[in-house]
Amino acid sequence: MFDSIIEGLTDSITDSVNRLFDKEIRIGVTGLSRGGKTAFITSLVNTFLNFGNEGMSDRLSRFSAYDKSGIFYGGIAPNHDLSVPQFPYQECYDALVASNPQWPTPTDNISEIRLEIKFRDDRIFVPGEHRNLFIDIWDYPGEWLMDLMLLNMSYEQFSKKMREQVKKLTAVVDSTSKLFDYRGKLKPNEPVDHKQLKSVVGTYVDWLKQCKQRGFALIVPGRFVLPGNLEGAPIIEFVPWLWEDFVPDSRSDSLYNTMKFRYENYREKIVKKFYSDSFSKLDRQIILIDCFKALQGGKETYNNINDTFEVLLNNFNYGSNNILSRIFSPNIDKVIFAATKADQITIDEQKNLLSLLKSMVTSASRKVRGEGSNCQYMVLSSIAATRCKMINHRGDNIQVLSTDYEDDKSYYPGEIPPNWSQESMEAYQKYFKFKELRPPKLSAGDPVPNMNMDIMLQYILGDKL
Ligand SMILES: Nc1nc2c(ncn2[C@@H]2O[C@H](COP(=O)(O)OP(=O)(O)OP(=O)(O)O)[C@@H](O)[C@H]2O)c(=O)[nH]1
Numbered sequence: 001m002f003d004s005i006i007e008g009l010t011d012s013i014t015d016s017v018n019r020l021f022d023k024e025i026r027i028g029v030t031g032l033s034r035g036g037k038t039a040f041i042t043s044l045v046n047t048f049l050n051f052g053n054e055g056m057s058d059r060l061s062r063f064s065a066y067d068k069s070g071i072f073y074g075g076i077a078p079n080h081d082l083s084v085p086q087f088p089y090q091e092c093y094d095a096l097v098a099s100n101p102q103w104p105t106p107t108d109n110i111s112e113i114r115l116e117i118k119f120r121d122d123r124i125f126v127p128g129e130h131r132n133l134f135i136d137i138w139d140y141p142g143e144w145l146m147d148l149m150l151l152n153m154s155y156e157q158f159s160k161k162m163r164e165q166v167k168k169l170t171a172v173v174d175s176t177s178k179l180f181d182y183r184g185k186l187k188p189n190e191p192v193d194h195k196q197l198k199s200v201v202g203t204y205v206d207w208l209k210q211c212k213q214r215g216f217a218l219i220v221p222g223r224f225v226l227p228g229n230l231e232g233a234p235i236i237e238f239v240p241w242l243w244e245d246f247v248p249d250s251r252s253d254s255l256y257n258t259m260k261f262r263y264e265n266y267r268e269k270i271v272k273k274f275y276s277d278s279f280s281k282l283d284r285q286i287i288l289i290d291c292f293k294a295l296q297g298g299k300e301t302y303n304n305i306n307d308t309f310e311v312l313l314n315n316f317n318y319g320s321n322n323i324l325s326r327i328f329s330p331n332i333d334k335v336i337f338a339a340t341k342a343d344q345i346t347i348d349e350q351k352n353l354l355s356l357l358k359s360m361v362t363s364a365s366r367k368v369r370g371e372g373s374n375c376q377y378m379v380l381s382s383i384a385a386t387r388c389k390m391i392n393h394r395g396d397n398i399q400v401l402s403t404d405y406e407d408d409k410s411y412y413p414g415e416i417p418p419n420w421s422q423e424s425m426e427a428y429q430k431y432f433k434f435k436e437l438r439p440p441k442l443s444a445g446d447p448v449p450n451m452n453m454d455i456m457l458q459y460i461l462g463d464k465l
């Protein structure tokens with residue numbers, strides 16, 4: 001009895017002290033290229049900007065902390081790091097509400113946004129005061145995310161990893177044979193032939209692009225497919241050694257040693273900086289996964305998602321936080337895996353999508369759970385392009401989707417399998433009506449329609465308010 005009182009007391013003291021420090025949190029939005037990161041951040045910012053407006057409490061009914069903590073303001077605050085460009089929220093929103101609405105353009109650089117919430121403060125020692133919570137979020141091209149797996153890899157390990165990948169995909173990606181054509185032609189211990197090096201780099205980049213087109217996630221180095229300001233720089237002119245074994249000599253101008261040197265520079269100067277700018281010291285992580293794309297790609301793509309996230313998540317520290325770890329070396333104490341673009345299915349299919357998501361990230365999420373972080377799964381649509389409605393079809397009530405476009409007024413997309421099996425996958429690929437949906441039609445000032453953003457907010461922010 002006494003113990004439990006003491007324990008309860010210690011917990012509440014810890015909580016109070018924790019709350020004192022909980023003035024800002026860093027949220028990592030993690031997702032592969034085209035996974036829906038920019039759409040998610042745009043929708044999240046839009047939701048924040050509508051905090052305090054009439055009707056928001058009803059629209060955020062499952063974000064119970066909204067009412068409980070008395071949020072009365074949400075907005076964009078000046079960036080934490082003034083050297084990082086600000087996330088182009090207004091551009092994204094304006095494109096969405098234009099007469100010819102557009103999805104956000106693919107991201108080609110890092111940007112940051114700092115959001116602010118103002119809410120009531122009911123702590124006894126500062127009655128009537130309000131408190132602020134700042135939330136820092138980064139957006140970046142999904143192509144660069146995969147580079148995190150290079151952080152702890154030597155050139156030799158990188159070469160081995162890619163050699164395995166090339167072998168695995170020989171039958172699936174046509175241009176793999178072109179890489180094999182260099183066998184015996186490249187002389188690793190001889191001085192670099194720059195023309196030949198450029199040519200093999202070009203072939204490797206083409207191979208990566210084909211892998212990307214097929215929906216594979218292991219596209220490294222990421223800057224090879226999206227160089228940003230590194231276009232033409234020698235730091236991205238190398239390839240993994242994919243060919244015969246040999247003993248490297250020590251001359252620094254040899255092909256092998258030049259490539260190794262450039263790889264190490266890439267890892268130190270590009271990847272480490274990206275990591276420390278966008279991912280170090282995260283408190284919470286949102287992992288966005290496009291299950292539809294994975295299903296379309298078949299079994300290899302489906303498995304590839306789990307393998308990829310398993311490797312990627314090794315770069316983050318998970319676990320619960322105490323005051324000291326929170327100040328000095330915070331762990332990610334909450335992670336949510338979200339299946340994005342859920343407006344592509346009817347509501348009665350959402351449970352299958354959730355189950356599919358869980359099956360897809362089984363071992364990746366085991367790591368998070370094993371290290372003591374709180375881990376959740378959900379389905380989400382950041383910018384909902386459809387609405388689900390019931391119609392009567394030959395005497396049965398069925399759910400269909402409707403869009404804002406006359407030529408696409410309503411349709412039944414089909415079923416989604418709850419997990420992977422050859423049979424269900426073939427049925428999905430044959431019958432599911434997969435559409436590239438156009439964005440919803442909105443007017444300036446309209447809130448961005450979404451699905452389940454309130455659930456996300458409750459999970460990520462509820463305990464901080
Ligand atoms: N139907 C639907 N489509 C969405 C949704 N969110 C994103 N999309 C689609 O997915 C595409 C990619 O979304 P982005 O948010 O740009 O993806 P990203 O992860 O930022 O991609 P990169 O910047 O290339 O890394 C969009 O152009 C839309 O076509 C959604 O909630 N519903």
Ligand SMILES: [Mg+2]
Binds near residue numbers: 142
């Ligand atoms: Mg983007």
